[in-house]
Amino acid sequence: xxxxxxxxxxxxxxxxxxxxxxxxxxxxxxxxxxxxxxxxxxxxxxxxxxxxxxxxxxxxxxxxxxxxxxxxxxxxxxxxxxxx
Amino acid sequence: xxxxxxxxxxxxxxxxxxxxxxxxxxxxxxxxxxxxxxxxxxxxxxxxxxxxxxxxxxxxxxxxxxxxxxxxxxxxxxxxxxxxxxxxxxxxxxxxxxxxxxxxxxxxxxxxxxxxxxxxxxxxxxxxxxxxxxxxxxxxxxxxxxxxxxxxxxxxxxxxxxxxxxxxxxxxxxxxxxxxxxxxxxxxxxxxxxxxxxxxxxxxxxxxxxxxxxxxxxxxxxxxxxxxxxxxxxxxxxxxxxxxxxxxx
Numbered sequence: 023x024x025x026x027x028x029x030x031x032x033x034x035x036x037x038x039x040x041x042x043x044x045x046x047x048x049x050x051x052x053x054x055x056x057x058x059x060x061x062x063x064x065x066x067x068x069x070x071x072x073x074x075x076x077x078x079x080x081x082x083x084x085x086x087x088x089x090x091x092x093x094x095x096x097x098x099x100x101x102x103x104x105x106x
Numbered sequence: 107x108x109x110x111x112x113x114x115x116x117x118x119x120x121x122x123x124x125x126x127x128x129x130x131x132x133x134x135x136x137x138x139x140x141x142x143x144x145x146x147x148x149x150x151x152x153x154x155x156x157x158x159x160x161x162x163x164x165x166x167x168x169x170x171x172x173x174x175x176x177x178x179x180x181x182x183x184x185x186x187x188x189x190x191x192x193x194x195x196x197x198x199x200x201x202x203x204x205x206x207x208x209x210x211x212x213x214x215x216x217x218x219x220x221x222x223x224x225x226x227x228x229x230x231x232x233x234x235x236x237x238x239x240x241x242x243x244x245x246x247x248x249x250x251x252x253x254x255x256x257x258x259x260x261x262x263x264x265x266x267x268x269x270x271x272x273x274x275x276x277x278x279x280x281x282x283x284x285x286x287x288x289x290x291x292x293x294x295x296x297x298x299x300x301x302x303x304x305x306x307x308x309x310x311x312x313x314x315x316x317x318x319x320x321x322x323x324x325x326x327x328x329x330x331x332x333x334x335x336x337x338x339x340x341x342x343x344x345x346x347x348x349x350x351x352x353x354x355x
Contacts, residue, residue, distance in 0.1 A: 086175075086182055086306060089327035090264025090297035092347045095250040095257075100112050101123045102252035103268045103295055104241035 109235045109249060118220055118239055119146070124227070126235015126246060132227045136239065139223035142168055143215050155205065156212040163205045173200050176218045179306050186313050187217045187306055221267065221305035228301070242267040244301040254293045255332050259348055265301030269294050269308040270332070289315045293332040296322060297344075303327075 113129040115122050117136040124132045144150045151169050165173075176189040177198060188195045191214050198207040207213070224244045227237040234247030243251065244265040251266055252258050259266075270293030294311040298304030307327045311318035319341035322329035328344035340348070 086179055086303055087325050087327070088264075088299040088303055089307075089322075089325065089343060090266065090299050090304060091262035092266075092297045092328050092344070093248070093260040093262050094348050094350045095260045097250045099250040099252040099258045100109065100125065101236060101238045101243060101249065102241060103238075103243060103266045104254055105268050105270045105293055 109247070118144075118223065120220070120240030122240075123238045123243075124231075124236065126233050127231035127237075131230055132237055135227040135230060136223050138168075139219055139226075142166065143172070143219045145214065145216075152213065152215060159209050161206060161209050164203055165200075165205045167203060170200050170203050170205065172215055172219065172222060173198070173205065173213070175222065175302070176215050179218060179302075183306065183310050186310050189213050189215055189217065217309065218302060218305070221265070221301040224265065224301040236261075242301055242305055244304075253295055253330060255336065255338060257338075259297075259330075261297060264297060264299040265304040266295065266297050267301060267304035267308045268296075269305070269312045289313060289318075290333055291315070291318065291331050292334045292336075294318060295330040295332075297328045 109125040112123055112125045113132075115129070115133065117133055118140045122132070122136065140150075141147070142150060143152045145153060145156075147153060151166060155163060155165065155169070173189065176187075177195060177200065180186075180188050180195040185193055185195060190198065190211060194208070194211060197211065198205075198213070200206070220239055221242055224237050224239050224242055227239075228235075228244040228246055231237070231246050236243050236245045236249045242265070243249075243261070245261045245263065248260050248262045250258050250260050254268055254270075270291060271289075289312050291312050294308045296304050296307035296311055298307050307322055307325075307329065311322050311329050311331065314321050319329055319331060319339060323341045323343055326343055327341075328347050329341040330344050331339040331341070333339065
């Protein structure tokens with residue numbers, strides 16, 4: 023009788039340990055996937071710039087002291103250059 | 107070549123004219139720049155940066171890239187076009203999205219923001235056309251443009267900008283004195299490979315006074331100078347590019 027109760031207690035303890043182990047593994051897995059999806063430190067793909075395209079920025083930067091192309095006017099101008 | 111319907115509206119506190127693209131798309135680009143950099147909007151990022159007591163701030167990518175461009179322009183022009191307006195541009199640093207500047211040092215990015223907005227807007231046009239904000243413009247394909255005090259020129263590629271005292275009085279500061287510039291020019295028009303390049307060239311040409319035409323010539327930049335007495339001076343590059351050659355007979 024006494025041995026049987028001890029055996030049952032051991033069985034319950036074993037089941038409890040198994041359940042806790044499984045629960046820990048599930049919580050870890052969910053947290054791991056969640057971190058990869060949401061945390062900014064985990065790269066999910068190529069980062070996209072939020073500002074102007076790099077090609078535009080490069081072209082503007084390269085041209086800070088470069089002249090434009092002008093020629094004699096040929097038609098009535100639709101727009102004027104002036105101080106604002 | 108026809109550039110189609112010219113749309114006119116107001117944005118960034120200026121008259122806007124555009125052709126060759128979607129008016130709403132151009133307006134949206136300009137609004138984005140104004141929303142970030144307007145000194146007249148307390149909620150703009152620039153206004154919030156200027157009132158912050160912190161030395162180091164995190165800013166948006168657009169802000170950091172624009173400030174980097176402004177600092178590059180200041181270095182290239184020896185501080186003539188200065189985002190601090192007081193000769194302290196070298197105390198400002200930007201690295202990635204981090205901005206460092208002495209607390210209380212206010213920034214004014216008007217020297218580059220309008221022209222950068224024009225360059226971005228013209229890049230978004232569907233076809234040949236132009237975007238002009240307050241008379242500073244960039245083109246996509248040849249566009250004829252009227253000039254201050256009469257005359258016109260064809261902008262084949264790049265941009266055209268005019269700086270001076272004609273509309274807002276003496277608002278351009280001489281960085282050497284911190285006072286309004288006493289330039290012999292009333293208005294300086296320059297053509298650059300972008301609107302930013304044209305705007306910077308026009309401002310420098312104006313602030314350098316008598317040395318303006320030569321500074322632009324050394325860099326191959328066409329410049330047209332209207333003196334305070336109304337006399338018009340074209341630098342060598344401008345005169346060479348706009349000279350009408352007579353056909354051989």
